Amino acid sequence: MQKKSSMQKLLARIAPQAIIVFTLTAFMIIGAVVFRKIDPVLAEQSFYEVIFFEFITISTIGYGNQYPQTTKSRIFSIFFSIIGIPLLVVTLGNFGKYLTKFYWKAKGCLSSQKTDSELVNDKDMPGFVIALLYFLTFAIGFLFIQHSGEAYSIDDCYFSFISFATVGFGDKVPEIDTFERFSKVTTYLLWGTILNIILISYMNSWFNTIFARQPYRGRDVEVLIGGQCITVSEITSLVAQQFHASPHQVRSILHDIDYIMDEMQTHDSDENLEGLVQ
Secondary structure: OHHHHHHHHHHHHHHHHHHHHHHHHHHHHHHHHHHHHHOHHHHOOOHHHHHHHHHHHHOOOOOOOOOOOOHHHHHHHHHHHHHHHHHHHHHHHHHHHHHHHHHHHHHHHHOOOHHHHHHOOOOOOOHHHHHHHHHHHHHHHHHHOOEOOOOOOHHHHHHHHHHHOOOOOOOOOEOOOOHHHHHHHHHHHHHHHHHHHHHHHHHHHHHHHHHOOOOOOHHHOEEEEOOEEEEHHHHHHHHHHHOOOOHHHHHHHHHHHHHHHHHHHHHHHHHHHHHHHO
16 A cells, blocks of 8 residues: 555656656657648758757757748747747756756765755755756767867867857757767757756856845744754654655745745834834
């Protein structure tokens, strides 16, 4: 019975993402069929090259070496992008969240403070880890990704940057003349886009830390118990362990505590401001 319950939980987590990935895949395949029927130039290209054209379209990279040639294909590309861009962003955004959670979970397995790591695995990935992933990614691109620029030169970094940044000037384009190269380039660009999403989330939190009003974290409040100071998050964690609560349930409780304390702080600040005005 316990195994069945665990399997149901696993399926509940995987099923939504699997449905999104399946929808995106089916959307790309159907789109490729339509593009090949309404555009004679794209029809002359291989099926995977048309798939790549769709990918650089909805990822907004747009190198410019592939583009719709007929009025029908241009109109279709508009509607294709309207649906495809948010669908791709949602798909890769979820992968970015899973990668971040995997980092915290892996760190928790290697750390003696496993409970604390489980409680904070909804946080952004640390900046130095993101920087390391970018460095390794650029190194892989330097060694294995072929493009129209000079190999093993600054062109490799330049190509990776304009691709990940979705600038896609078009002066350096990937070589996808074989299915193997298509697979490598597409996987590389997908991974780079996921890294960008993780970086944007990190930068957003960083800017909020600097410029925005910091919410009051009730989980960090210390309570004196038995002559020892212990935070609310640690108390909640200990209680959760006794009642076998999941990390998700613990995080939900802590988020509620943070929200309540933040609202109380805002209310007190407003009252103090009104007192000063009067």
